[in-house]
Amino acid sequence: MPDILSHPYRFYIWKHKALFALGVVALFITNLFDSFIPLFIGQALDRIVDSSALTDVAWTLGVIVALTLGLSLFRYLWRILWGRFHVAVADDLRNRLYSHYTLMGPSFYQRRSIGELMSLINNDVNSFRMAIGPGILILLDAVFLILIITPIMLSLSVPWTLKTLILMPLVPFVVKRVMDLIHIRYRKQQDQFAELSGSAQEIVSGVKTIKAYAQEDNQTRLFNSFNRRYELACNQVAKVDASFAPVLELSVTVGSVILLFVGAPAVIAGDVSVGQFFAFYQYIQRMVWPMSALGIGFNYIQEGNASFSRMAEALHTAPDVEDRGPLQIEQFQSLEVKDLSFTHPGKTEPTLKNISFRVEAGQSLGITGMTGSGKSTLIDLLTRVYAAPPKTIFINGHPIEELNLSQLRNMISVVPQDAFLFSSTVTENIALGMETHDPIVVEQAAQAVNMDREIKDFPQGYLSVLGEKGVNLSGGQRQRLTLARALLRKTPIVILDDSLSAVDAKTEKRILEMLREELPTSLIVSHRLASLLWADQILVLHQGSVEALGPREQVLKHSPTLQKIAALQSHREALSAEDSPHV
Numbered sequence: 001m002p003d004i005l006s007h008p009y010r011f012y013i014w015k016h017k018a019l020f021a022l023g024v025v026a027l028f029i030t031n032l033f034d035s036f037i038p039l040f041i042g043q044a045l046d047r048i049v050d051s052s053a054l055t056d057v058a059w060t061l062g063v064i065v066a067l068t069l070g071l072s073l074f075r076y077l078w079r080i081l082w083g084r085f086h087v088a089v090a091d092d093l094r095n096r097l098y099s100h101y102t103l104m105g106p107s108f109y110q111r112r113s114i115g116e117l118m119s120l121i122n123n124d125v126n127s128f129r130m131a132i133g134p135g136i137l138i139l140l141d142a143v144f145l146i147l148i149i150t151p152i153m154l155s156l157s158v159p160w161t162l163k164t165l166i167l168m169p170l171v172p173f174v175v176k177r178v179m180d181l182i183h184i185r186y187r188k189q190q191d192q193f194a195e196l197s198g199s200a201q202e203i204v205s206g207v208k209t210i211k212a213y214a215q216e217d218n219q220t221r222l223f224n225s226f227n228r229r230y231e232l233a234c235n236q237v238a239k240v241d242a243s244f245a246p247v248l249e250l251s252v253t254v255g256s257v258i259l260l261f262v263g264a265p266a267v268i269a270g271d272v273s274v275g276q277f278f279a280f281y282q283y284i285q286r287m288v289w290p291m292s293a294l295g296i297g298f299n300y301i302q303e304g305n306a307s308f309s310r311m312a313e314a315l316h317t318a319p320d321v322e323d324r325g326p327l328q329i330e331q332f333q334s335l336e337v338k339d340l341s342f343t344h345p346g347k348t349e350p351t352l353k354n355i356s357f358r359v360e361a362g363q364s365l366g367i368t369g370m371t372g373s374g375k376s377t378l379i380d381l382l383t384r385v386y387a388a389p390p391k392t393i394f395i396n397g398h399p400i401e402e403l404n405l406s407q408l409r410n411m412i413s414v415v416p417q418d419a420f421l422f423s424s425t426v427t428e429n430i431a432l433g434m435e436t437h438d439p440i441v442v443e444q445a446a447q448a449v450n451m452d453r454e455i456k457d458f459p460q461g462y463l464s465v466l467g468e469k470g471v472n473l474s475g476g477q478r479q480r481l482t483l484a485r486a487l488l489r490k491t492p493i494v495i496l497d498d499s500l501s502a503v504d505a506k507t508e509k510r511i512l513e514m515l516r517e518e519l520p521t522s523l524i525v526s527h528r529l530a531s532l533l534w535a536d537q538i539l540v541l542h543q544g545s546v547e548a549l550g551p552r553e554q555v556l557k558h559s560p561t562l563q564k565i566a567a568l569q570s571h572r573e574a575l576s577a578e579d580s581p582h583v
Contacts, residue, residue: 004096005312009132012089019085024140026078031144033071035152038282040064042275049274078137086133090125097121097311105320105385107345112314115198120314123193124307131304139297142290149290153283156276163262164255164284174244178295179302181240187306189233196226244295256284321387323405332411332492332521333396335359335382340392342381351377353545357537361492364522366535366552369561373541375525379497382523383412413486415499419478421470426455427462429470430484445484448514450507451477475502480511495523500531529566538562 002010013020044060097120109117153161203210203219210219259281266272340355352374359365369375381388384405393400400408421429430445431437442462446452454477458464470478479502486494500508508530524531532538538555540548540562548559556562 005315008128008308008312009136012092012132015092016085016088019081019088023078023081023085023137026074026081027137027140028144030071030074030078031141031148033067033074035145035148035283035286037064037067037071038279038286039152040067041282042273042279044275045278046273046275082133082137086129089132090129093128093311094121094125096315097125100315100317103319103323104317106380107320108317113194113198115196115201116194117314118201119190119194119197120311123197124190124311127190127307128304128311131300131307135297135300135304137297138293138300142293142297145286145290145293149283149286153280156280156283157272160259160262160280164258165287166255166258174295178240178244179298182237182299183302183306185233185236185240186303187309189230189237190307190310192226192230192233196230199223199226241299244299253288255287256281259284321384321405324401326404327398327402328404328407329396329398329411333361334394335493335521336394336397337382338392338394340378340381340388342377342386342388344377344386351544352381355541355546357539357546357549359521359523359537361521363537364524364535366532366538367523367525367541368527368532368538368565369541369547372543373561374544375541376497378541379414379495379523379525382495383414384408411491412493412495413489413491414495414497415479415483415486417479417498417501419470419475419482419499421466421473421478421481423466423468425463425465426458426481429466429481430488432485433489441488442484445488446481448487448511449480449484450511450514451480451484476504476507479503483511491520493521493523495525496531497525498527500526500528505530527565 002014004011040060040063044057044064047057047060101117101121150161150165153165199222203223210216263272263277263280267274267277336358338356340352341350342352343350355374355378357365367375367378377386380386382393382400384400388400390401391399395403395408395411422432427437427439427442430442439462443452446455446462455462455464466472470481473481479499483496483499500511503511508528512531512534522535524535526532533552535552537550538548538552538559539546540555540559542561547561548555556566
């Protein structure tokens with residue numbers, strides 16, 4: 001099978017060869033029936049002029065009716081077959097892009113805006129669908145008509161055919177020139193559309209901030225500037241596209257005028273019958289469509305090529321982390337990090353330097369440090385969002401690069417600080433990734449994070465639909481729902497990445513007490529002492545290095561960073577107590 005990135009048209013035609021072949025055959029038969037109808041109409045006219053028997057005329061009319069019925073049947077068939085073909089192509093390509101997005105790491109999304117990625121999966125996929133579907137169909141339709149009609153015209157009159165189609169040799173040159181211009185301008189149009197989509201997405205997502213800072217007018221002007229550039233790009237494509245059909249139709253119209261000059265005298269002289277003249281004139285008129293169709297079809301192809309080149313750039317991008325690990329692990333026993341150092345791509349200074357620790361199954365590790373100390377990077381390396389240096393992170397003594405990537409991530413539940421919820425029901429959000437949504441189990445997970453009563457107060461309880469990203473919930477509620485999601489998965493390792501930062505201290509304490517029995521092996525990343533002190537060990541990071549590691553009492557005694565955090569929190573609690581009203 002051809003490679004999709006090098007030969008996308010050949011790839012999809014071969015993949016759906018049955019639909020494509022049947023559609024082509026049905027299209028050819030349709031054009032064949034359609035092209036013979038003028039001949040029989042001409043015969044009927046000649047028999048009427050010659051006062052032939054009514055039965056002869058009726059027989060000719062019967063043939064015309066039969067051809068029309070066959071034409072309708074096969075036209076229906078090719079529309080169905082061809083529609084299924086190019087819709088299947090779009091479905092496959094859209095799924096490929098989506099699957100590729102899920103494999104990509106942070107660097108991919110740092111280089112491309114959400115608007116651009118949405119434009120690829122929507123606008124560009126549809127543009128390629130129009131190229132491989134209607135585009136190729138129109139080209140084949142034009143080629144079939146030319147191949148069928150031209151011999152019929154030659155059989156009627158060679159001189160007439162040569163004279164009326166005199167401008168035909170110029171058509172390929174006009175097509176080539178216009179297609180080159182369309183390709184360049186359409187690519188620019190798609191790039192402008194991606195910028196416009198990105199601006200719209202950003203404005204809608206940040207509408208609260210825009211309103212809070214009274215920036216409606218400024219953001220409107222910014223959006224209008226993107227919109228104006230897209231409008232100008234569309235107009236540049238339209239200028240070239242609009243000139244195409246008139247130029248092609250002119251060549252055919254000139255042929256009709258020539259026919260009147262050379263054909264009328266022959267009819268008057270009786271050298272050619274009225275029916276033959278009528279049929280030839282009909283074929284001249286029918287040549288308008290294939291000439292125009294060549295332009296339209298090539299236009300679709302060029303636009304599709306421009307769109308596919310954009311998609312190919314994304315599909316060519318290799319994942320940050322390649323999934324080559326053949327190893328499968330049945331039961332988790334330990335997680336170990338040995339001399340781990342890591343530098344982000346494009347940076348010169350390492351983010352992490354010689355990090356080492358070990359966590360046995362059932363143990364908990366608290367991780368803390370000032371902002372920029374490398375906590376989030378460490379979590380990204382443990383979950384292989386970034387590829388760690390070989391043989392620096394081990395599970396059960398095996399380097400994680402030897403593990404199957406999907407199995408590794410199914411072993412770990414990460415509860416991030418910035419909780420993400422989908423526009424679906426509460427139950428579906430909590431049971432994300434689960435095959436079944438057992439209401440009892442979902443409620444138990446919500447109870448473990450002290451969320452059950454609040455959910456039942458929603459208008460439809462657990463069936464309430466959350467807004468986009470959980471916009472109708474508070475920050476603490478969103479965090480607790482994602483924590484319940486992690487508990488429900490029951491993975492061997494749970495990572496809490498400042499996942500209780502938006503809840504109050506009293507609620508945090510109550511949740512932590514319930515989680516002691518619920519959590520398996522856990523890594524708790526936090527700045528709050530309440531979240532750290534119940535861990536078996538505490539790891540303190542400072543400027544990417546290990547400042548302290550050990551039991552909580554020992555680390556609290558010897559870590560300046562942890563002592564500073566404790567002092568700050570004690571000061572805040574004292575201020576809070578002073579400000580609270582006395583009863």
